[in-house]
Amino acid sequence: MGVKKVITVLTVITIFTMLPTLLAGCGKSSDTGQTLRYVLEAEPATLDPAKSTAIPESLVELQLFEGLTRLNTQDQPVPGVAEKWDVSPDGLKYVFYLRNAAKWTNGDPVTAYDFEFAWKRALSPELASENAYMLFPVKNAQAYNEKKVTADQVGIKAINDHTLEVTLDKPTAYFLSLTAFHAFYPVNKKIVTASPDKWSAEVATLVGNGPFKITGWVHSSKIEFAKNDHYWDATAVKLAKMEWPISDSQSTRLSLVENNQADMMVEPPVVEHDRLTQAGLLKISPYLGIYYYVFNTQQAPFDNVKVRQAFSQSINREALVNNVVKGGKKPAYAWVAPGLSFDGKDFRDESNNYATENKAQAQKLLAEAGYPAGQGLPPITLLFNTGEMHKSIAEAIQEMWKQNLGVTVALSNQESKVFLESRSQGTFQIARASWIGDYADPMAFMDVFTDPGNDAKYHNSSYNKLIEKAQSTLDQPVRLTAMHEAEKLLFDDAVIIPIYYTTQPFVVKPSVKGYFWSVLGLADFKTAYIEK
CATH class of the missing domain: 3.10.105.10 (Dipeptide-binding Protein; Domain 3)
Structure with a gap:
């Protein structure tokens, strides 16, 4: 994706979903020793959700974090950290009710204060986030980003640990979809405040709240994940681990899959498309x-x-x-x-x-x-x-x-x-x-x-x-x-x-099931599993 993000009114469209989702009770999916190997196409420039701008970063962050909402297999917002919400009749006020079970990977509870901190941080002129204007539908968000008002005048307020009140400048029909986007992810206020510039670059401090946690990161080489047992919906997560080698070479990524060193990669070399199609390995989403x-x-x-x-x-x-x-x-x-x-x-x-x-x-x-x-x-x-x-x-x-x-x-x-x-x-x-x-x-x-x-x-x-x-x-x-x-x-x-x-275009082994590849360019492995 590009350098700048955007704002709009959501129009519901029907999206043809090419990839299967995991059905409850699917026999072989309960194997807790399963590992998925996906070849990431570039070293993430950052894994700070407020700063990231490209697909490789967003793809990793989708596994590590979760917003108030998460997109389903039709790319529509469904409850994430927020189990429910109320919207005022004029469409200007949203009240989100966070799950009691929502926790960070270090066991801390995910609170409305974390969301307030994260959103205002993304808007702060000091951070200079290129994603800031994704939050501009919020009352006074743009004015704060432009140093015209103070942070406490922005329409984001934690009422208590589990209640977040958001006031908008004008009715924004797409707002729930925006809350699933990475600029709206929460960050752990305690961790980020202690190490504001380095927290997202080190495994020890990269604390998330999504279905997986990061366990290893050899820069420009590989990223390793493990299931996040603190995730509120951990029972839906079937993979025990994920191992993601990193390569910006299409040929290398394909070789890793064909040599049984990986399970999935994107953008195989064009000259290989016909052969891969005949082998039943090429998919186009x-x-x-x-x-x-x-x-x-x-x-x-x-x-x-x-x-x-x-x-x-x-x-x-x-x-x-x-x-x-x-x-x-x-x-x-x-x-x-x-x-x-x-x-x-x-x-x-x-x-x-x-x-x-x-x-x-x-x-x-x-x-x-x-x-x-x-x-x-x-x-x-x-x-x-x-x-x-x-x-x-x-x-x-x-x-x-x-x-x-x-x-x-x-x-x-x-x-x-x-x-x-x-x-x-x-x-x-x-x-x-x-x-x-x-x-x-x-x-x-x-x-x-x-x-x-x-x-x-x-x-x-x-x-x-x-x-x-x-x-x-x-x-x-x-x-x-x-x-x-x-x-x-x-x-x-x-x-x-x-x-x-x-x-x-992507290559995937037939044994990989239960993932969802969004029309917006991200693969969600929350419910993925390896069929044996």
Whole structure:
């Protein structure tokens, strides 16, 4: 996922669930000695839920933490730490009632004060969390994050150990879904206060409240988990342990599974897809996301909209997907991914596509910008994070720019942690990016490019006003019109180059059962087991 998270009104959609869930009383699942081996695709940059921004971190955190709600197999919120809640008739006040049985992995009770501390910490200007604005529906949350009010004026209040009262700025129909997101996870106030900068980096202090606890972490090598016996729903957890080797190499991850050193991995090399399908090992899960390139709109030469438009119009997505990407992916000609239905019609109807491909027009635009046939352009570098697929895509697009524009673009790769920092700080000209919706609504994409803090360094007051309009009403036709207009602005301004809409190819042994792979990109192993 990208660097910034988003806010919206939840629209319920029906999601086709491809993966089975564990049924009560399933015979072989009671084996408490079971171990699941999943190959993680990158070293987590952090396991602090308030700070993490990418899928590998979120995937680990989902096993270690739990919010007030947890998503079920239809990606809808169900009770987590909160066993129930009340909502005021005007939709502005939520009162959550926490389970008496909810405990941290060290045996401490999980309290409403932990939630209040965690949420206000994520919002604090001092922490500078890139996820802070996920909490902006809360009353005065944004004002506190911007140093306009104090923390005690934020609408988050622990009434007692087991009661949390949350007041919103405006009715937010998707709020319960947000409370399942990692920025809303609680953290152990006592532990974090004692070691605010290091608690999440060491096994001894990484105290969670989810179905598993971390027992080992050899950085850039492996993460080990054990069942959390203090978890309130521990009887549903069938695995005794999980062992997650770490590799950013697709080939290495696949070899680990095929050599019986692991049970599951994501994104096998494209050249292996046909063979893996025939062997019954390849699965493809729905995935609400997009792979794209983002311009730094403040860095030359991409501070010129015509240069951005020229680069955007000079690629061939169909050829790229068919020959390089594969994996069931679909070429992307807009920003919001398909799969979001409103009154029987997908938001991503083809009539609302905005990206165009036109070599002659691209050359004309580049000339109008003062760079005919690329002459006079400053050196340009495309930045991507280490990965075989990222490299293959970058090389293919590099050649398209050479052939269609006469422009030579250098390629640069960085390991994930450094790459994310480069994106965040704006130390790039054009960079690889991807975005996975955090909940099922177009606003899960649209709010990414509002001010402040988007990594395109894009500032457009008209865009911001359209997003604000869509966020401030529950009138669906008004919301949808505003979001479509805003999406068109993104392409008029050529902020991004959409490349393809994602799916999630993965390899899993047939014996692995009971897991759930969310359309939002995360695998939940709470009820997983190994069938013997």
